[in-house]
Amino acid sequence: MHAYRASLLRFSPEGEALFDDDGLLVTAPDQAGVQRVLAAGPHREVAARHPQAAVTHWPGRILAPGFIDMHVHYPQTDIIGAPADGLLPWLEHYTFPAEARFADPAHAAEVASFFLDELQRHGVTTALTFCTSHPASVDAFFTEAQRRRLRMMGGKVLQDRHSPDGVRDETEQSLIDTEALIRRWHGQGRLGYAITPRFAPTSSEAQLRGAGELAARHSDTWIHSHVAENKDEVRWVRALFPQARSYLDVYQGFGLMRERAVYAHCIHFDDTDRQLMRETGAAAAVSPTSNLFLGSGFFDYAGAERIGMRHGLASDVGGGTSFSPFHTMLAAYYVGREGQTKPGLSLPPSRLWWNATGGAARALGLAGVVGTLQPGTEADVVVLNPQATPLLARKTARAQSLEELLFSLIVLGDDRVVERVLVA
Known part of the structure; x- marks a missing residue:
């Protein structure tokens, strides 16, 4: 005691x-x-x-x-502050070349150790993180998190199309690897596995369907992806999936909307999208420093509260500009000013702090566990x-x-x- x-x-x-x-x-x-x-x-x-x-x-x-980071990319630690015209050019010129290096287990292990040092130095004790498309990146992340006895969730990225050599995976093997990693790591100590399609444009229908089937078989895992971050990305999804009502509806169609499904950004939403999030129990990981840095847009806090959509805060390093929850909370306060119609603070300080601790835990399906x-x-x-x-x-x-x-x-x-x- x-x-x-x-x-x-x-x-x-x-x-x-x-x-x-x-x-x-x-x-x-x-x-x-x-x-x-x-x-x-x-x-x-x-x-x-x-x-x-x-x-x-x-x-x-x-x-x-301890603070909770609902969405972060550990392989992007070294590209914080990389200048780009927007999301898609940033991915092409910085993100994919950096992530290709994680085929090397030694590199993955070195970055995982530094990344977790940074999280802990900033007071972050739980995080939901992207790894890369390489299984070695997942093993490195979980091995180091387990050594530190941290509560961490992560997973192998699924991306079998519209991706360069070095990060693009193969549809069937990607799903086999994901299930093997679930069996190896999910529920080991304080670790949890996240089924992780990068975002709809970089996964074929077959891969998205397979991810949904894995999510159904392993119902206590997490699902982790991106949605409606950038207007160019939204237009791209509309062209790739013309049958879907919206970008978010793509994931619903493949069985990827449920409790413990976490979607980063959720900026370019309407109320139907927000209602779908509420009804399925999915949650938004709000990433204000990233959205400001990449010029993606402003999360609608008022709309989320009005509909009752679960949400919490995230650094989104390396699009995000800091591991610090203080910087993330302050950026969220700035963003909350956008479209504000009532006098007073956009988001009360205690509410910001809740969104970085207990509220984030609830959004992650960890209510009563941490936060x-x-x-x-x-x-x-x-x-x-x-x-x-x-x-x-x-x-x-x-x-x-x-x-x-x-x-x-x-x-x-x-x-x-x-x-x-x-x-x-």
Whole structure:
């Protein structure tokens, strides 16, 4: 049993932010050796119930749930900030050449280790990531994540057409490889497999159909892809799949819409698309730094909330420009201003933080597992220093409410705020 005393930020299962100036978090291992939250709340109350727990005291610090990144590409770590005219030229000139190198297991292993170092340095303890079309990239990612006992999901990219040599796979073999990887990695420790068609244009109908069949056979896996990110891409999909009502409808037609199906971007949607997301339980991974960087458009937060479409935040590195959840939350705040019709903040700070923790967990089908620090959840915890920089210290000392404190951290925070990370 472990107990940690500091200020404590946690969330109710419904997303209400709970804050204790003097809090106590008590954890204990389950049968698998994973530390879970036993109790969390005001120090005076929790300590009285657990007098036997030895306490580690971090005065002036904030304990909070580990951040969750709903969509990121670990093989694109080295192409952050690559200049391009837009999504499709960026893929052609930077992404595909970089990903071709992941046929080499040694390269894949080196990048996987660096990538997970960066996630943890920024306080990210759970992520849903693209690998590449090479099985070696998946093995490298999961091997390193398992060594660190992280909760991570990922999968081999499926792309059997409209892709250059070096990343294009073969239809039947790609599906055989995917099923073998599911059997090897899914459910091993804290790992989960994601069936990963890159996006509709780069998969044949046969490959998409096979992916849907795998998703039906392995119903507790994730599905991970892109949809409606860029207007040129949307036009391309319309030409390739003229029978589909919309880009999103392509995936529905191949059995790729269900709980634990996560689609990045979801920008160029109408309400029918949003209703389909809600009805199937699929979720949007909102990637504001990427969308701003590539000029793709603005996610409609108001539309998602109005329809009840699940969504959470994502870095989308390397289209995204930072691993930092603080940068992602701030970009989401900017984007939320687009089309805003009511006075006030576009997205309240506590809602932004929820979308990077417990809300992202719920969208991923991991409600009650991570993201809230509620009793029974896995104890992935970040220790935050609200005095990490002189300006931040000055600002947070003047905060008159929890919303002001969280907004100060979002606007001025970066990896220097994350003092340590406790995994499981």
